[in-house]
Amino acid sequence: MRYRLPPLNTLRIFEAIMRRGSIRQAAEELCLTPQAVSQQLKQLEAHLEQTLFQRNIRSLTPTQAAHTLYDHVRDGLDRFSQGVSAVQTSRTAQQLYLYVSPYFATEFLVPRLGQFTALFPGIDFRMAVGVDLIELDDRGMDAAIHWDYGGNVDYIETPLIDDLKVLVATPGLLERIPLNSPSDLLKHSVVTSLVANSLWDDTLDLLQVKERASQRVMLLHTHAAMMEAILAGLGVGFISYADAVREIAAGRLVAPYGIDLLKQLPAEKMPRFTLLIKPDRKHSPLLKQFTAWLLEYVCTEDIVGYPSACRRVSSASNTARR
Secondary structure, three states, rough: OOOOOOOOHHHHHHHHHHOOOOOOHHHHHHHHOHHHHHEEEEEEHHHHOOOOEEEEOOOOEEEEHHHHHHHHHHHHHHHHHHHHHHHOOOOOEEEEEEEEEEHHHHHHHHHHHHHOOOOOOOOOOEEEEEOOOHHHHHHOEEEEEEEEEEOOOEEEEEEEEEEOOOEEEOOHOOOOOOOHHHHHHHOOOOEEOOOOOHHHHHHHHHHOOOOOOOOOOEEEEOOOHHHHHHHHHOOOOEEHHHHHHHHHHOOOOOOOOOOHHHOOOOOOOOOOEEEEHHHHHHHOOHHHHHHHHHHHHHHHEEEEEEEEHHHHHHHHHHHHOO
């Protein structure tokens, strides 16, 4: 078949403009001048005999033709990229490079990773660990497992598990500052994550604490640091369910309102661990197998200790799309 296509570089530039929302940002990404990008866009419009953007001084608004074209161009470029990757890696070992949240890595992934690598004896597996989401392209990474509330539009999302938190404190702290009613929580310092979250306000709402006080808040970067601060009696705070069960059983911590309090949170207010895959890697057979393995052998109720609402919502959405 003889393909009647515009110059492929114009399509690449069009995709960048649509994704970034401006000619200037697309030019910066592609290391071109805005003038060069504008000229390529005009060339594409001339070939299509269609206006792709309504332009004014302050904005660039895609037309319906642009939206229609974008879906096809994006998928086509993804497949091109996948084909190039397949050729480049066909003579070498399969490679999987991940960026993983520290708690998910140590609590869930690493203890079971041998099950996955045993399926691919020659795999070149690499994993970096960090709390803040980074630009995966900058490090040559394929995917991330990230702690957040969902909604990462730059990646293909697969919700893995809810990160059910438990409000805990040391017995000694509660002896010094008793919780005779939920409002007494306002007398305590709070230990919570430096990563943006609404756990404290959501907890006070669940406990029907109407007033809000100016409290000392200790924001820490990792789950391990938060747990050490709470164990040191520096405040009441949130730790993940598995650690809460262990520490409460050992008598080092107590959950004054029960370990299941935050199960009452609606799905949109429940933090979760999500697998984020770069769009140009969504057709990767290895990533598809890794995703299936995570869902079947790692992110299960038997392992995490509770059912995850995010998995049910994700399954319902996928069924509706089919």
